[in-house]
Amino acid sequence: MAGLRTLGEHRDDLCHVELLCNVEETKAYIKLLQVRPKGEGQNGSKASMMKENLLTMLAQAGVVAGIDKDACSSLSEQVSSGELGPGGGMYLVAKTEAPVHGDDGRFEYAVEPSAEEVYFDVDRREAIDYKNTNLIQNVIEEQLLATVVNPSSGEDGQSLMGNPILARQGLPMKVKLGSNVVLENGQVLSTCAGRFIKEGESLAVNPIYAIREDVGLRVGNVNFIGKVEAKKDILDDFSVFAKVGIEVGGTCGAANVESDGDIILQGGVNGKGKGFVRSQGKIESKYLNELTVVAWGDICVTKSVINCLVKTKGKLDATHGNVIGGEVMALMGIDVGSVGSDMGVITTLIVGQDYELSDRRASFEAQLQKIGEEVDRIDRIIGPVLANRDKLMALPLDKKKALKGLLEQVKRYREEQNRICLESEALEAEAAASSVKEIVIRKTLYSGVRVVIGKCKKVIKADIKGPVLLREDLENDTISITSISL
Secondary structure (H helix, E strand, O other), X not given: OOOEEEEEEEEOOOEEEEEEEEOOOOEEEXXXXXXXXXXXXXXXXXXXXXXXXXXXXXXXXXXXXXXXXXXXXXXXHHHHOOOOOOOOOEEEEEEOOOOEOXXXXXXXXXXXXXXXXXXXXXXXXXOEOOOOOOOOOEEOOOOEEEEEEOOOOOEOEEOOOOOEEOOOOOOOOOOEEOOOEEEEOOEEEXXXXXXXXXXXXXXXXXXXXXXXXXXXXXXXXXXEOOEEEEOOOEOOOOEEEEOOEEEEOOOEOOOEEEEOOEEEEOOOEEEEEEEEEEEOOOEEEEXXXXXXXXXXXXXXXXXXXXXXXXXXXXXXXXXXXXXXXXXXXXXXXXXXXXXXXXXXXXXXXXXXXXXXXXXXXXXHHHHHHHHHHHHHHHHHHHHHHHHOHHHHHXXXXXXXXXXXXXXXXXXHHHHHHHHHHHHHHHHHHHHHHHOOOEEEEEEEEOOOOEEEEOOEEEEOOOOEEOOEEEEEEOOOOEEEEEEOOO
């Protein structure tokens, strides 16, 4: 046993032993160096004599506290009976209370700081979600992050020699605060929403999560309360959500990218038919290929929009780019270089319509159809009865009550139909009042393109060179196309 020193030694015709103690002088041990073989004169008197020798050796070494006389007796009996031989190990014969040193001041975390190394969650089936890397601990403004725990004083101990062993007193911690945190009454609070981190010994909250590598298996899916700055790419089948905004320095694959703020995509998106980008602000991208794009603000594209479903409450601004295939619905108009292609790829432009209202209108129409079917069903039941007064008067009382219930049900259905129609009309009027029903084509509008502006529709039959302006022509129920100068 390491860290022991010798206090004494005893030799007689029964055994040769050594007395040792630990560095702290709180434990004393007997080590058997030599023992007379079994059967060579061992007896009870020898045990008693050995115990006295052990106690004497302890006393001569100055050991006055914590002596375990029962342990000394047991050891003496086992040696004198021949049960133990040399090399039998270390035998504790005295022990005192070691000091309990005070704990230093520390942080008691209300939430754990964000991990710096990836670790994965394992569910009850022992399945691992390799896309959940647990690298982000989101916190909100004024959230309790940690409490400062004061140091403790500790408790003194006693040595084998009866001397006090003073406990080390705990030291107060040096509270180090980084950005966006404050210390109030011993509590560390956040001053903004963001990622809770520990930088060295200091605590901080960062409202920006900077990712310096691809969003892939090493980073995992991202769900962040602040702004995400991804310096490289977002790979296929990964997702990034950031409440405040997203900037991507590279390209996006078939990924989900969503934010309540603006989304800036420096390298564009190759959605492969599965990609999805949603913003409650604006979206800027070099190009958009084969994905769904939804925005509340403007969508600005410098090169191309190919085979996409684009929906925005703002404007599609692609003055130097082109739209080929797919469908674009923009409440506040479209300004684009070219639309369609000489291959006749089906491309649809819709302006002056709110995509959310369109979705709600579809829901309204489904409700109206269901209500209409139910009214027709009831009419088929009660119609013949109402048409024949004699049959009506001859109905039993319970049948009349049932008929009255059906009539009341029809009344409620018709009231619901009217309410839905009025609400739908109000929403359409609201959208129409705030919309821009114009499309600007700067280079070429190819044949085969389908155009919807407000309530008017048109299929382009021949290529049209720009710049031209397309507007709703309600009087002639068509779309006017006018050459303009830019």
